[in-house]
Structure formats: C-alpha cells, structure tokens
Amino acid sequence: MSVLPCVGIGDIRIWPLLDGRMTVDEPPGFPAADDPEYAVHAEYIHDGKWHIDIGGFLVQSGDRLVLVDAGTGPGDGEVFAPNLDDSRAELVHWAAANGMTDPEQVLTALQSLARTDIRTGSLAANLGQIGFRPEDVTDVLLSHLHFDHIGWVSMDGKPFFPNAVIRCERHDAEHFLAPEHDDTFYRVMWNAMPTSERMAPILDRFEPWDEDALIVPGIECCFGPGHTPGSSFFSITSGSEQALILGDAVHCPQELMDPDFNGTGGDFDPEQSEATRDRIRRDAADQQVLLSAPHFPRLQFGRLHVGERARRWHFRWQS
Ligand SMILES: [Zn+2]
Ligand SMILES: [Zn+2]
Numbered sequence: 001m002s003v004l005p006c007v008g009i010g011d012i013r014i015w016p017l018l019d020g021r022m023t024v025d026e027p028p029g030f031p032a033a034d035d036p037e038y039a040v041h042a043e044y045i046h047d048g049k050w051h052i053d054i055g056g057f058l059v060q061s062g063d064r065l066v067l068v069d070a071g072t073g074p075g076d077g078e079v080f081a082p083n084l085d086d087s088r089a090e091l092v093h094w095a096a097a098n099g100m101t102d103p104e105q106v107l108t109a110l111q112s113l114a115r116t117d118i119r120t121g122s123l124a125a126n127l128g129q130i131g132f133r134p135e136d137v138t139d140v141l142l143s144h145l146h147f148d149h150i151g152w153v154s155m156d157g158k159p160f161f162p163n164a165v166i167r168c169e170r171h172d173a174e175h176f177l178a179p180e181h182d183d184t185f186y187r188v189m190w191n192a193m194p195t196s197e198r199m200a201p202i203l204d205r206f207e208p209w210d211e212d213a214l215i216v217p218g219i220e221c222c223f224g225p226g227h228t229p230g231s232s233f234f235s236i237t238s239g240s241e242q243a244l245i246l247g248d249a250v251h252c253p254q255e256l257m258d259p260d261f262n263g264t265g266g267d268f269d270p271e272q273s274e275a276t277r278d279r280i281r282r283d284a285a286d287q288q289v290l291l292s293a294p295h296f297p298r299l300q301f302g303r304l305h306v307g308e309r310a311r312r313w314h315f316r317w318q319s
Pocket of ligand 2: 146148149248295
C-alpha cells in the first residue's frame with residue numbers, strides 16, 4: 001500500500017491511487033543518462049528496464065466521488081510468461097488484422113513485450129487507506145477501455161463499486177464491446193481479461209458519453225481520440241485552478257516535452273494520437289495547469305514549462 005499526496009484544485013480534491021507497476025524493456029529514444037532530460041526519467045529506469053506505474057485518481061467534487069480510471073485489477077503476483085511459439089498463429093492473425101504486413105517483425109517486437117512483468121492490485125487497499133469504501137464511489141470515468149484502465153470495475157463477475165455509474169466515451173464503447181473485437185494480443189501477451197468480460201457485470205449501469213461532456217460539476221470529459229477511438233482526458237477546474245488528468249495519449253512527461261518521442265506506441269491511430277498530444281501540449285503550455293496521467297511515475301502531478309527553445313517538465317514536489 002502506498003498513500004500518495006492529495007492535490008487540491010480550488011474546492012476539488014484529487015487523490016492518486018496506485019494499483020501497481022509494469023516493467024518492460026527500455027524503449028528506444030530515451031535520453032542518454034548524461035542528458036539533462038534524463039533526470040525526469042530517473043525513477044522510471046532501473047537496470048535498463050522501464051518501470052511504468054499504473055493507477056487511477058479519486059476526485060471529490062461536491063457530493064460526487066469520482067474514480068478516473070480503474071487500474072488493472074487484482075493480480076496474483078505471478079509473472080505471466082507467455083509462450084509465443086504456442087500462440088504464434090493467433091499473434092500473426094492479430095498482426096494481419098491490425099494492418100501489419102510483416103508478422104515476423106511483429107513477433108520480434110513481441111519478444112521484448114513478452115518480458116513485461118505486471119504486478120497490480122493495490123488500488124482497493126489504497127482507497128481504504130484514505131478512508132473511502134467502494135460503495136462511496138458515485139462515478140467511474142474511464143479514459144479508454146484498455147485492460148490496464150478498467151481492472152477494478154468488476155471482480156468475480158460483480159460490480160466492484162456497487163453504487164457507481166460507469167462511463168467512457170461512446171466510440172470506445174462501440175469499438176471494444178463489438179462482438180468482433182479481438183482481444184487476442186492482450187490476452188496472449190499479458191493474460192489480460194477481455195474488455196467485454198470485465199465490463200459484462202456493469203453493463204446495466206454503463207452510460208457512455210458523446211465526445212466532449214460535462215457529467216460531474218468541475219470535471220470536463222475532453223474527447224482526445226487516437227490512442228483508442230474514444231480516448232479522452234479530463235479537465236478539472238475549480239475557481240481559477242485547473243488540472244488535467246490524461247489518459248494514454250501521454251504515457252510519460254517526455255512525450256509532452258519532445259514531439260518526436262513516443263515511448264510506447266500502441267496507438268490505434270498514430271496520426272490522430274499525435275494531434276491529441278499536440279492539443280494537450282498547447283493546453284498545458286499555461287504553466288498554471290497541473291498535469292498527471294495513470295502511467296506517470298507515482299502518479300505525480302507536474303507542470304510543463306515552455307521556454308524559448310525547449311519544454312521542461314517539473315514534478316509538483318520538486319523544488
Ligand atoms: Zn491504453
Ligand atoms: Zn494504459
């Protein structure tokens with residue numbers, strides 16, 4: 001368990017809730033260790049591996065208690081070691097269905113991803129640590145429907161937040177819950193429960209929104225497609241203060257500073273995703289805006305400083 005500092009935005013309070021971490025091979029394009037930009041990543045990289053935190057944010061606005069993204073869910077603590085040879089036919093099929101014309105090249109990239117170690121499941125305990133119960137949550141807003149953002153919406157075939165309405169943008173609902181949607185990649189690589197199975201127990205309380213929407217006072221849902229068809233981020237505003245909680249359009253601050261760096265790829269529509277990142281960079285150029293995302297290290301909020309020649313990132317707790 002790990003209680004992270006609460007952030008106040010006017011009258012609204014935000015608690016980052018860690019769910020766990022995945023460890024993957026360091027992607028190409030990271031700054032060298034002697035590059036000043038490397039400092040931002042120091043706590044990401046250990047022994048040549050990239051440590052990616054996973055979590056969500058609990059936002060209290062008036063009488064609403066909103067969970068923004070729901071982690072990966074309970075894990076068994078075991079490293080899942082996929083057998084790519086046994087799954088080769090499925091992965092080749094998946095690659096072809098996703099427009100990848102060289103399945104051999106895809107398999108080589110997958111060898112690296114297959115070494116991912118995912119350990120999660122602490123979000124519920126961290127919610128308890130700050131004094132809330134699952135039944136206190138009134139709304140769950142999902143930035144998108146990838147498995148590492150929806151894990152706690154259900155457990156053992158039942159809604160985990162018994163009083164919450166679960167929401168995401170309509171394009172993601174249509175994409176991920178279509179009968180023909182193929183979860184092979186995530187199931188084979190990371191033993192992930194298919195989105196349709198995870199969401200099935202909450203479908204009677206599932207209310208997608210359309211593009212931009214204001215569902216909870218102070219929390220605006222901003223349509224930012226590309227990573228997935230309905231990917232969204234959230235603008236939290238109270239008084240003169242504002243924070244942005246990003247989804248997976250941005251996995252780490254380096255992607256805000258350097259438009260040429262895309263740490264993880266994996267975007268449904270890379271061009272559209274880059275346009276969304278551009279828009280976020282522009283929104284974040286106002287240095288009063290605090291930003292975080294479900295994969296930022298320790299889910300910390302920070303600010304983007306735009307200088308004449310370069311952008312710089314500062315975590316809030318750094319001096
Ligand atoms: Zn994602
Ligand atoms: Zn993610």
